[in-house]
Amino acid sequence: MTFDISKCQKDENGHLIARTKAGSEVLLFCTNAPGAYPLVGQIAKDAHMAARWTADGYYSVHAASPEDLINEPATHTVTVEVYRDAAGERRVRAWFAGAAPPVSWAETAGRKVITITDGEGLWPKRKNHRCDIASTAAQS
16 A cells, blocks of 8 residues: 555645545545544545545545545656757756756756746655756757
């Protein structure tokens, strides 16, 4: 199971936020209810009723369910820059928010700040990670 309650973010009211495997947002109100299902919350699509889960985020101990909990994926702010190097080759480089940008020694064609989400095909966040990859596909 990929659910870890310690990784849940909190909303403005202090409720923990998770998701079901089906993609619905869940607000957890209680994490220590008695019995086999100590997590109590509300699935956004079923706002009129409460639901319960095991400490590991299972909706049922008998079978996997689309209502099992997963953590919200982490998001990161990244600056992406397209530039031409000294040889005139087009390149792309990126760095995470808070990291020092690479020294700009060439003409910058464009810079964009984006937000990425873990699991969307990009690399995981690494402290002070920078990348500088030749872009052969974008030679226009």
